[in-house]
Amino acid sequence: MNVPDNRQAKLFSTEFTKNPYPVYSRLREEDAVHQVRFPDGQSGWLVTRYADAEAVLKDPRFIKDFSKLFGGSMDQMSVFTQNMLFSDPPDHKRLRALAQQAFTPKMIEGMRPRIQQITDKLLGEMDGKPAANLIDEFAFPLPIIVICEILGVPSEDRDKFRMWSNSLIEGTSGEAGVSVYEHMNEFIRYLGEWFAKVRQSPGDDLISRLIRAEESGDRMTEKELYGLVSLLIIAGHETTVNLIGNTVLALLEHPEHQQLLCESPDLIPQAIEESLRFNGPVEFSTSRWAAEDLEFSKKTIQKDDLVVVALNAANHDPEQFDNPELFDIHREKSPHLAFGKGIHFCLGAPLARLEAQIAIDGLFKRFPSISLAVDDSELEWRPGMIVRGVREIPVNLVE
Numbered sequence: 001m002n003v004p005d006n007r008q009a010k011l012f013s014t015e016f017t018k019n020p021y022p023v024y025s026r027l028r029e030e031d032a033v034h035q036v037r038f039p040d041g042q043s044g045w046l047v048t049r050y051a052d053a054e055a056v057l058k059d060p061r062f063i064k065d066f067s068k069l070f071g072g073s074m075d076q077m078s079v080f081t082q083n084m085l086f087s088d089p090p091d092h093k094r095l096r097a098l099a100q101q102a103f104t105p106k107m108i109e110g111m112r113p114r115i116q117q118i119t120d121k122l123l124g125e126m127d128g129k130p131a132a133n134l135i136d137e138f139a140f141p142l143p144i145i146v147i148c149e150i151l152g153v154p155s156e157d158r159d160k161f162r163m164w165s166n167s168l169i170e171g172t173s174g175e176a177g178v179s180v181y182e183h184m185n186e187f188i189r190y191l192g193e194w195f196a197k198v199r200q201s202p203g204d205d206l207i208s209r210l211i212r213a214e215e216s217g218d219r220m221t222e223k224e225l226y227g228l229v230s231l232l233i234i235a236g237h238e239t240t241v242n243l244i245g246n247t248v249l250a251l252l253e254h255p256e257h258q259q260l261l262c263e264s265p266d267l268i269p270q271a272i273e274e275s276l277r278f279n280g281p282v283e284f285s286t287s288r289w290a291a292e293d294l295e296f297s298k299k300t301i302q303k304d305d306l307v308v309v310a311l312n313a314a315n316h317d318p319e320q321f322d323n324p325e326l327f328d329i330h331r332e333k334s335p336h337l338a339f340g341k342g343i344h345f346c347l348g349a350p351l352a353r354l355e356a357q358i359a360i361d362g363l364f365k366r367f368p369s370i371s372l373a374v375d376d377s378e379l380e381w382r383p384g385m386i387v388r389g390v391r392e393i394p395v396n397l398v399e
Contacts, residue, residue, distance in 0.1 A: 011046075012039050017381045020283070021325065024048055024313035033297045039385060044287075044306030045299070050321075050337070052297045053314035057341035062288035062307055063088050064344070069289055069304050080168065080184070082227030085235070085286060085344065092343060098213060099228055099347055102150055102206040108350050111146070115355055118145050119362045126397060127366065131373055134393040135245055138363065143240035143355055151232060152198070152205025160190070165234045170384040191226055206232070232348075240352045242281030242389030243272070244359045249379075249393060250275050250327050251364075252372045257329050262368045265361055271329040272356050273336070277315045278327045280338035283388040285309040311337050312388060369399040 010016050010023050027034050032049035047053050056062050063069070065088045066081070084095035122141055126132050144158045153161070167183040195211060202208035210225060251258040251271070261267055290305045301307065315336045316324040339346035346352070363370070373394040380391045 011036060012385075017383060020310075020312065021316055024310060024316060027310075028313065028317060033299045038306075038308070042306055044308060045301060047297075047307065047309045048313035048317075049297075050314040050317035050319060053309045053311065053337055054341055055296075056288065056307055056309050057285065057337065057344070060088075061291050061294055063291045064286070064288055065091075066287075066289065069291070080227060080230050082221070082223040083231040084228070084347075085231055086227075089343070095224060095228060096343075096347065098210060099206075099232065101209060103347050103351060105350065108354060111351070112354065112358070114149070115142075115146060115358050116362070118142055119358050123362055123366045129397055131394065131396050134248055134363075134395055135241070135389075135391065138359070139241050139244040139248070139393070140237075142244065142359055143237040143352075146240075146351070146355060147233060147236035150206055150236070151229065152203055152207045153194070153233070157190075160186075161233055161237070165238055168234060169238060169386050170382060187230070188226065191229060195225065235346075236348055236351075238387055239281050239346070239348065240355050242387050243276065243352055243356045245389050245393055246279045246281055247272060247275035247356060247360055248363065249372075249376070249390065250278060251360075252370070252393075252395070253376055254327050255371075257327065258364065258370075260329065261360070262364050265365070267329055268357050268361050269353075270331070270333075271360065272353060273334060274327060274329050274331050275356075276338035277321065277324075277331075277334050277336035279388065280312050280315060280336070281388060282338065282386060283310070283312055284385050285311060285340065286386070308385075309337070311340075367397045369397075371396050371399075 016023055027046070027048045032047070032052055034046045034048065035043070036046045037043050047056050064086050066086070068088070084092050084099065087095060119142060122138050126137055132138070140162065141158070144161060145155060147153075148155050148158055148161075164183050164187040167180045168187075195207070198207050198211055202212060207229060210228065251261065257271070261271060285308055288307045288309075290301045290303055290307060293303050294301050315321070315338065318324050321331075321334060339349040339352075373396045379393070382389050382391055
């Protein structure tokens, strides 16, 4: 694939990470299915228009299992890809069904009191403080506590999961002299030791149920167990951390909407949906590859070509959304792609929505005068090709 570097000078730059939407607008207008070189050195296609994005996410000709085309695994950390997110039918259906047992509507709704309890505790710990960092003190601990309790992970290990998750998501360890692969090997060792303990003394958590399924021959391999658990730990909290953070940030940047939510909390579900569309927590889809030569959106895509959907670009497409650059919590229910589409639609979407709704409701009730403590231009956006969120949100809790 011949990739013209001069046309993508701003793609994936620091400037782009801070505000990718002008670049997305140009690409949608000029070259909506655009050849790029991704930060990891791979060449492929970046899809930015809503209709094209939706089509890719639903088209079985774009597959997720790398080994079907290239054999073997992508790298030594392939254990993290042995899950439903990186599989195709029939394996995808089997793996998703095993994970689905913890994410039924009844079970998620049954978690509401516990999520409310965790939210109240975290907000209570912030009470009386003049200022806080909302990511460290609220948006991160809430979903990691929830997913740890679902899986049966000791809560005291949650900071380790944050470190390992950041390494995998951002491609950097964040520690001098420590590589991403060292962190990932630490994660794998931890999982192995943890699984051994669960086998000796299983409980009623999801990991115990998955291990019992594995041991009873319910078509789940050891690698798939590692892959599924790592996916649920990482994706199970990363999306929600950034959903809460991005929603709070959008509301603080639009104080008229913040005031409106304080007066009409019944608008919170709409505000969450608008946040998902306006500045979604997942920037790009995970990788897909063309399983055959095909014509797509007037482009010739060859077998083995990498295809990535820019979810946030699609969610700002003016052909799909009126005034897409406007944050509007009165917007009618939108068909945004923040959680994907088709068979890979995010399994944890209902849980993420519930956590975010409870978090936003509790935060603005407890601290109705909350405001940003820095100019939004000073916020540092996380690097990487997957999540979109800021590292910190410094706020004043009182006027």
